[in-house]
Amino acid sequence: MATDTTKAAPKAAAAPKLPEEVFAVEVNNHELLKLAYDAYLANNRTSAARTKTRGEVSGGGKKPWKQKGTGRARFGSTRNPIWRGGGIVFGPRGNENYGKKISTQAKRQAIKQALTLAEKAGKVHVIDVKTTGKTAEVAKFLADNKFDRKTLIVVDEKTPTIIRAANNLENVLLVSTKYLSVYHVLNADHIVLSTASLPTLKSWLVKEEA
Numbered sequence: 001m002a003t004d005t006t007k008a009a010p011k012a013a014a015a016p017k018l019p020e021e022v023f024a025v026e027v028n029n030h031e032l033l034k035l036a037y038d039a040y041l042a043n044n045r046t047s048a049a050r051t052k053t054r055g056e057v058s059g060g061g062k063k064p065w066k067q068k069g070t071g072r073a074r075f076g077s078t079r080n081p082i083w084r085g086g087g088i089v090f091g092p093r094g095n096e097n098y099g100k101k102i103s104t105q106a107k108r109q110a111i112k113q114a115l116t117l118a119e120k121a122g123k124v125h126v127i128d129v130k131t132t133g134k135t136a137e138v139a140k141f142l143a144d145n146k147f148d149r150k151t152l153i154v155v156d157e158k159t160p161t162i163i164r165a166a167n168n169l170e171n172v173l174l175v176s177t178k179y180l181s182v183y184h185v186l187n188a189d190h191i192v193l194s195t196a197s198l199p200t201l202k203s204w205l206v207k208e209e210a
Contacts, residue, residue, distance in 0.1 A: 016126045016195055019202045023119040025112045033078030036110035038099040038180040050094035054079040083167035107182075108205045114185040123188065128195040133161040135168055142172070154180055156196040177201050 018024075054060075060079035067074050081089045102110075118124050125145070131137050142151060151172050155162055158176045166174045175184055177200045185191065193201070 004037060006080045016128075016198065018119065018124070018126070019198065019206070021206045022112050022202055023115050023124065025109075025116050027113045029113065032106060032110045033113060033182055033186070035100075036102055036107055036114075039102045039107075040181045040183040042098045042100040045098045047092065047094050047096040047098065049092040051088035051091030053089075053091075054081055057087045060086070067086055076101075105207075108207070111185065114182045115191075118185055118188070118191050124191045124193065126193050126195055126198070129165070130164045131161060132165045135165055136170070138165045139169060142169070142187055147190045147192070149189035150187060151190040151192060152184055153192045153194075154197050154201070156200050157195045172192060177204060 056079070057079045060077040064075050064078055065072065078086060080086045117126070126143075134147075142148070149171060153166055153172060153174045154177060155174065156177055158174060163174065166172055173184065173188070177197045180201070
């Protein structure tokens with residue numbers, strides 16, 4: 001399987017061959033794709049919400065009314081959970097763990113299926129370009145190739161030069177091969193792979209069984 005290089009290549013380059021073990025696998029498990037997608041979101045979810053219990057709510061130290069003779073139900077504190085402004089029972093405490101575990105084998109298989117779908121949809125492009133770190137260079141490359149929607153750039157290693165060139169662009173996400181996920185692949189309208197990332201991608205996703 002081969003794909004044409006983009007206009008970014010300064011010299012004519014042979015069409016790089018995409019490894020079929022990564023970009024031409026059988027897509028037979030959409031539940032696995034969803035599992036990997038949800039696991040990525042769950043593992044990156046932060047627990048910011050934190051409620052106060054009746055022991056942490058301010059006020060309420062005085063009994064709101066006397067125990068007997070008022071005709072109302074007896075209460076000892078306005079911090080009671082059933083009162084408006086009282087403590088919260090079983091609310092989020094800010095230390096919840098929403099993470100989901102997925103095996104490495106399942107994760108690799110899901111990424112291969114996602115990349116296969118992207119390749120079939122014509123979203124995958126391979127480039128071999130060295131940047132000087134100027135954002136204008138990457139912006140021009142994206143404009144020349146009409147990558148005007150969500151663009152995922154996958155490199156073998158995120159060097160300071162590449163980060164400086166691509167990080168400030170709208171709708172552009174730069175990731176290194178080892179941090180690629182199903183979420184990244186499925187959310188992208190265009191996937192730009194550096195030539196150097198292909199061998200690393202194959203060695204990471206294709207493991208020979210003993």
